Amino acid sequence: MRMTAPRRALLGSAAILAVSALALTGCSGGGSTDDAAQGGDGPEIVVWTDAEREQAIGDAAKAFEEETGATVRLVQKNFEDLRNDFIAQVPTGEGPDITVGAHDWLGALVAAGVVDTIDLGDTASNFEPVALEAMTYDGQLYALPYSLETVALVQNTALVGTEAPATWDDMIQRGLASGAERPFVINTAGETGDGYTMYGLQTSFGAPVFVQDASGSYTSEVGMGGAAGERFAQWLSTNGQAGYLSTTIDYDINNELFASGKAPYTVQGPWAISSFEGIDVAVNPIPSAGGETAAPFVGVQGFYLSAQSKNALLATEFLVNYLGTEDAQRALYEADPRIPAYTSLGQEVASDPIIAGFLASAQNGVPMPSIPEMGSVWDLWNAAEAQIISGAEPVSTWNQMITDLQSTLAG
Amino acid sequence: MSVTPPVAPPGAAPTAPARLRESHARAWRGIGVGFLVKLVIMAVVNAFGILTILTAVGADSWLLASITAVLLIVADIVYFTRRALPLKYLLPGLIFLFAFQVFIFGYTAYIAFTNYGTGHAGSQSQAVDATLIQGERRVDDSATYPMAVVERLGTYGLAIADDDVVRVGTPDEPLTTVDGEIGASGAPTEVSGWTVVPRAEVLTDPAVQQAAAALRVPLSDDPNDGALRTRDGSTATVYTSTLVWDEQAQTITDTTTGTVYTATDRGTFTSADGQSLPTGWYVNVGFENFLRVFTDGALLQPLLSVTGWTFAFAILSVVISFGLGLLFAMIFNDPRVRARKFLRTLFILPYAFPAFMSALLFRGMFNSEFGVINDVFFFGLPINWLGDPVLAKLAVLWVNVWLSYPYWFLVCTGALQALPSDTLEAAQLDGAGRWRSFRSIVLPLLLVSTAPLAISSFAFSFNNFTVIYMFNNGGPAIPGAPYALGSTDILISAIYDISGVSGGAADYGLASALSIVVFVVVGAISALAFRQTRKLEEFA
Numbered sequence: 001m002r003m004t005a006p007r008r009a010l011l012g013s014a015a016i017l018a019v020s021a022l023a024l025t026g027c028s029g030g031g032s033t034d035d036a037a038q039g040g041d042g043p044e045i046v047v048w049t050d051a052e053r054e055q056a057i058g059d060a061a062k063a064f065e066e067e068t069g070a071t072v073r074l075v076q077k078n079f080e081d082l083r084n085d086f087i088a089q090v091p092t093g094e095g096p097d098i099t100v101g102a103h104d105w106l107g108a109l110v111a112a113g114v115v116d117t118i119d120l121g122d123t124a125s126n127f128e129p130v131a132l133e134a135m136t137y138d139g140q141l142y143a144l145p146y147s148l149e150t151v152a153l154v155q156n157t158a159l160v161g162t163e164a165p166a167t168w169d170d171m172i173q174r175g176l177a178s179g180a181e182r183p184f185v186i187n188t189a190g191e192t193g194d195g196y197t198m199y200g201l202q203t204s205f206g207a208p209v210f211v212q213d214a215s216g217s218y219t220s221e222v223g224m225g226g227a228a229g230e231r232f233a234q235w236l237s238t239n240g241q242a243g244y245l246s247t248t249i250d251y252d253i254n255n256e257l258f259a260s261g262k263a264p265y266t267v268q269g270p271w272a273i274s275s276f277e278g279i280d281v282a283v284n285p286i287p288s289a290g291g292e293t294a295a296p297f298v299g300v301q302g303f304y305l306s307a308q309s310k311n312a313l314l315a316t317e318f319l320v321n322y323l324g325t326e327d328a329q330r331a332l333y334e335a336d337p338r339i340p341a342y343t344s345l346g347q348e349v350a351s352d353p354i355i356a357g358f359l360a361s362a363q364n365g366v367p368m369p370s371i372p373e374m375g376s377v378w379d380l381w382n383a384a385e386a387q388i389i390s391g392a393e394p395v396s397t398w399n400q401m402i403t404d405l406q407s408t409l410a411g
Numbered sequence: 412m413s414v415t416p417p418v419a420p421p422g423a424a425p426t427a428p429a430r431l432r433e434s435h436a437r438a439w440r441g442i443g444v445g446f447l448v449k450l451v452i453m454a455v456v457n458a459f460g461i462l463t464i465l466t467a468v469g470a471d472s473w474l475l476a477s478i479t480a481v482l483l484i485v486a487d488i489v490y491f492t493r494r495a496l497p498l499k500y501l502l503p504g505l506i507f508l509f510a511f512q513v514f515i516f517g518y519t520a521y522i523a524f525t526n527y528g529t530g531h532a533g534s535q536s537q538a539v540d541a542t543l544i545q546g547e548r549r550v551d552d553s554a555t556y557p558m559a560v561v562e563r564l565g566t567y568g569l570a571i572a573d574d575d576v577v578r579v580g581t582p583d584e585p586l587t588t589v590d591g592e593i594g595a596s597g598a599p600t601e602v603s604g605w606t607v608v609p610r611a612e613v614l615t616d617p618a619v620q621q622a623a624a625a626l627r628v629p630l631s632d633d634p635n636d637g638a639l640r641t642r643d644g645s646t647a648t649v650y651t652s653t654l655v656w657d658e659q660a661q662t663i664t665d666t667t668t669g670t671v672y673t674a675t676d677r678g679t680f681t682s683a684d685g686q687s688l689p690t691g692w693y694v695n696v697g698f699e700n701f702l703r704v705f706t707d708g709a710l711l712q713p714l715l716s717v718t719g720w721t722f723a724f725a726i727l728s729v730v731i732s733f734g735l736g737l738l739f740a741m742i743f744n745d746p747r748v749r750a751r752k753f754l755r756t757l758f759i760l761p762y763a764f765p766a767f768m769s770a771l772l773f774r775g776m777f778n779s780e781f782g783v784i785n786d787v788f789f790f791g792l793p794i795n796w797l798g799d800p801v802l803a804k805l806a807v808l809w810v811n812v813w814l815s816y817p818y819w820f821l822v823c824t825g826a827l828q829a830l831p832s833d834t835l836e837a838a839q840l841d842g843a844g845r846w847r848s849f850r851s852i853v854l855p856l857l858l859v860s861t862a863p864l865a866i867s868s869f870a871f872s873f874n875n876f877t878v879i880y881m882f883n884n885g886g887p888a889i890p891g892a893p894y895a896l897g898s899t900d901i902l903i904s905a906i907y908d909i910s911g912v913s914g915g916a917a918d919y920g921l922a923s924a925l926s927i928v929v930f931v932v933v934g935a936i937s938a939l940a941f942r943q944t945r946k947l948e949e950f951a
């Protein structure tokens with residue numbers, strides 16, 4: 001978009017202005033009664049967060065503030081804005097010390113030189129290995145992980161029971177037999193396409209987005225081409241014709257159809273469960289459509305440390321020894337229930353069958369690639385899937401997408 | 412401009428003032444109410460300005476601080492001297508013009524000449540910092556030592572407790588064993604010859620903290636043994652760095668492989684065999700971004716086809732909504748229509764609704780299976796409004812017209828009511844019919860006052876990112892088009908796709924260059940069109 005960078009810079013200055021003005025009025029208006037609550041003139045660390053996690057981080061910060069005399073200032077932003085704002089503002093010195101973020105931003109953040117490594121030391125063993133792996137780039141750990149997320153098959157127990165279907169075809173059969181309006185529903189983000197939600201079905205054909213090397217790291221070699229990719233494209237087309245996949249379904253319509261019992265199965269993440277209030281759901285791994293294991297993307301969320309932080313020790317202290325504790329991780333879980341990356345907490349909350357279902361799906365999954373090349377994939381990939389579902393010739397459309405993608409990555 | 416400024420009727424102006432006197436702005440009649448108000452306003456402005464300067468200085472934003480300082484001084488001079496009367500009125504406007512137009516345009520132009528984007532986001536020294544961070548690794552089997560920051564004559568060092576033994580060192584002196592005491596927490600509490608800095612001070616004094624975070628205490632004279640560093644101020648571990656920065660030679664050497672990465676003028680560290688380190692910095696690339704726009708076939712071709720649709724979209728949006736607005740204005744300007752005021756208010760509703768909300772709502776309404784439009788107006792036929800390139804264009808136009816015709820309704824209503832009724836009556840007496848008087852009198856007179864608005868409306872539609880992005884994000888994608896451009900993408904939304912900002916691999920330099928090209932195109936068209944409107948004035 002035009003002028004993003006300067007506008008951000010201006011916004012930053014405006015934010016400084018606004019905050020300092022607030023601080024001024026706060027000091028003069030507060031009077032002498034709550035001087036202690038002002039936190040003195042100790043150092044301040046700034047943490048960027050989205051609305052869901054603000055409260056939990058604030059709670060973890062209270063103990064920290066009391067024990068160290070430092071202040072933690074939370075700045076709330078839209079989650080989608082965090083990555084670009086962080087990249088734009090850290091080099092100008094106006095960025096935060098810590099930000100909430102997703103692991104697949106890591107490649108872009110490393111390329112921009114805005115993140116510092118962190119050292120969890122002995123506490124690293126408290127976290128799920130897959131979470132630490134996702135936050136690792138070129139052998140270095142860059143963030144404190146706190147949650148895992150993935151999509152899974154969500155089913156309406158009143159219509160199809162709790163038993164997991166064995167395969168895609170089995171699921172469609174059961175869905176048709178349930179008497180619901182449609183056997184299955186999945187979000188395609190309307191005409192935009194949604195490769196993320198569809199990915200488990202795609203990997204069941206053996207067509208990963210990027211090829212992984214022996215150590216499990218992603219290379220920049222596109223893995224979706226060839227016979228496996230074509231078979232997946234053919235499958236998209238067939239099921240698009242049959243109406244099981246449709247580009248009229250966006251996120252809200254998907255949840256609406258499932259919640260009203262018009263479809264007994266859907267693929268969704270834990271974040272959508274709250275939209276399904278009033279119906280009993282069971283969560284199972286995604287069934288295989290192409291014969292291999294359906295491996296959805298696993299995303300990891302965590303806290304990044306700025307490479308330009310002027311309070312690196314203090315911020316690390318807060319990150320590792322306060323946010324990295326079981327209490328803080330539990331507060332984060334309660335504020336925004338996602339599968340915890342903190343192992344003991346994960347075991348504790350897995351007594352909930354829904355969480356256990358997502359956990360089982362995550363165990364089948366693969367980390368979403370965090371290499372910078374991933375940023376160039378989404379638009380072309382999503383669009384090709386949407387076109388095939390709505391009737392385009394599958395094989396040529398898919399191969400054209402692979403060609404375009406390779407030339408984009410090369411250029 | 413075509414609207415002539417109102418001329419004061421003759422006789423209204425005072426022919427001869429009784430006595431020449433000083434203007435109000437200059438006269439001093441003690442402290443009047445006006446002066447007090449001015450004083451209060453200026454006090455607030457000054458307080459706000461000084462606060463901005465202090466904050467900017469605190470954030471090391473020297474440019475912002477100096478600009479604010481200059482503006483503040485200018486404001487004080489203008490409003491507290493007697494000389495700059497016109498400036499008293501112009502200054503606020505000029506400041507806003509500078510802050511919101513000149514500065515942003517200047518900054519965009521500046522970015523257009525750089526390679527600012529993913530991998531080139533900061534300065535070279537920041538890239539070096541980041542690269543060294545990436546190359547510094549914890550030694551796998553290193554123990555974690557409880558430690559304390561120590562100080563002697565302004566030099567900071569680290570003291571660790573290594574199995575009941577206190578060892579201390581500085582970046583220049585490797586660790587040596589000294590006498591000392593280890594406290595209950597396991598960290599040294601007394602180190603002979605050194606002052607132990609309390610941990611609370613390490614964490615809360617910014618200067619000490621930064622010094623402590625930067626400390627690297629070598630284990631021995633051999634740098635390959637690694638160095639102690641602390642991440643949290645209470646424990647230290649051994650790190651080794653595999654990358655060494657040589658500022659003189661502008662190279663970074665990987666000591667494990669011996670590869671030398673040299674700083675290039677492209678803002679990267681690149682080795683002899685063409686491998687680059689991940690983090691670069693932004694550099695001036697001259698006209699390269701502009702050249703890319705016109706020479707890169709993969710870029711130029713889709714841009715040209717998008718340009719065609721952009722013009723169609725902008726022109727049709729203006730023409731249709733103008734026509735529709737005028738039609739309704741004429742209908743509801745007729746005295747025979749009852750409840751005109753109420754109906755007019757209804758017409759303005761879309762105008763009062765936030766555009767992005769309307770676009771989002773329309774996205775749902777145009778859904779071919781669940782949308783209300785097919786359900787209600789097309790008997791539930793599955794017309795794929797959002798998936799078909801032609802229908803999607805119609806739908807986008809429909810949304811934009813729906814959003815903008817109330818504006819034209821308002822403008823035309825005003826203009827119609829200002830038409831001279833005697834001219835219309837004369838035409839009627841001369842035997843002109845309705846159509847004839849509309850075509851020869853009403854429309855030309857109307858165009859005189861509305862043409863400039865039509866031009867600015869064209870420029871607005873040309874860059875109407877919100878409607879496109881919110882309604883269908885430029886979809887449906889053109890099969891095989893690079894950058895996933897869609898059939899309804901206009902130039903500004905195509906630039907957004909090409910810049911890669913949404914995907915995270917951004918190229919702000921290219922995006923800025925493209926938007927400047929678009930600016931030049933829109934500017935040229937507007938200038939041309941404004942010249943043409945002068946002819947209308949001559950007609951009037």
